[in-house]
Amino acid sequence: MNKFSKTMLAVGLAFLYIPMLILVIYSFNESRLVTVWAGWSTKWYGELWQDKQLMAAVWRSLTVAFYSATASVFLAIFASVVMVRAGKFRGRTLFSGLITAPLVMPDVLLGLAMLLLFVSSTQAFGVPTERGLFTVWLAHTTLGLAYATVVISSRLKEMDPRIEEAAFDLGASALTVFTRITMPIIAPAIGAGWLLAFTLSLDDVVLASFVSGPGATTLPIEVFSSVRMGVSPMVNALATMILLVVSLFTMAAWYVLHKQSKRAS
Template sequence: MNTLPAIRSPWRTAILTLCFCFLYAPMLLLVVYSFNSSPLVTVWEHFSVHWYRVLFHDDAMIDAVTLSLTIAALAATMAVVLGTIAAVVIVRFGRFRGSTGFAFMLTAPLVMPDVITGLSLLLLFVAMANTLGWPGDRGMLTIWLAHVTFCTAYVSVVINARLRELDHSIEEAAMDLGATPLKVFFVITVPMIAPAIVTGWLLAFTLSLDDLVIASFVTGPGATTLPMAIFATVRRGVNPEINALASLILFVVGIVGFIAWRLMANEEKKRLRDIQKATRG
């Protein structure tokens, strides 16, 4: 059957260009003005890296960046562990008593407003401190616990979808050959869902790094995350130093995203080649 070639409509090109401009033009403008020597973010004087030098000498902002990156990495790692376990329980254990309630409670943070989540976690930490004496003060630990709480839900959804697409015959064949369920999980299942694990980790890392509302509820005076520091600075007026910081974050996130995309693309190509070889064999 003959197939007609796709017609490149000028309207399609115009809409696509408009969407890309809407998404990326503000980021491009932010990067351009980060090299502006003027203290006014809307007035261009001449090219300069002055605000990058100011940023690297701002100890408070550097501490906020370090704290946020540390919390985001730790929260994403723990969320991947808990989210993977939860997804395996939901997909592989089938129906069991309380499975519906477990699935509902796991996905509840996805639809829960951040204000409600932050307030409930604050009340929980206060009650625990009054009853058990722990945590003694709110800071990095409480922020990490709060971020793990809502990031686990996102990770479990990503890995859940991947687990439902897997071919169970490979795992069953391994167990028929004598492999234990634990060995099958780490040797066969985990490599097969590795792209979903990486995706879930990156998603959890981004959500944790971006969180402002929940962190504002559960933190104390000794811990200030990057979104909190930026929000406090912007309330007093837009500082060109923030443009420099945001440009560096965009640069780093772009590199990490590109590397992750290449690794997952190569893994998918390898998986398709293995499937083709198995089919031909």
């Protein structure tokens, strides 16, 4: 790596991580004003846990993200099998386009479309009765499905179909082949798709703002609303806690993969 590449790498890393470092430092600021440093303090972490509204938003976001990621991956597995293993059939291009459309569709347009769908469905069938966590879950599942399908279908395309054909020749049923052979091979892609869908749901503001209702405020909307009124040090404390959890999870995953690679070698 030459000097220019090293410099660009350092600039890129600094651009990404210096704002995070500043955020962590100011989460320990004594002052209520985030732009004024008044000494070190951990009081905002204590107030964070006592803020019932913010902690309730955290729990709602985690719940919606978990269920939407699970539903997205479940549907993405079947969509990927149809796209990769079903061969050519009438409407295949339309099916693939509808599945992956949210990848290129602006979030505002997708949110408005989901809102109109829910309003029309309520008027025609009476379901959903109101906009809340259920409608947020449906919207996030639609978004996560597109991303999870891309990840899982890419892994499925790389899988040698002769492995499945050999199992069929030995008398295995389609269900046995899928559960005992296909699923274990594409399991890393399923995990990656689930994490991607979970992150997208946890981070979404636009879709949730269109389809959420009273009592269904997710964490990003809660933070966005509080930031518009002025950044609270509790937001910095919350962001620091999220960074800590993500860092610990990343290090744990790296440690497990490192152990597995050493064991394999």
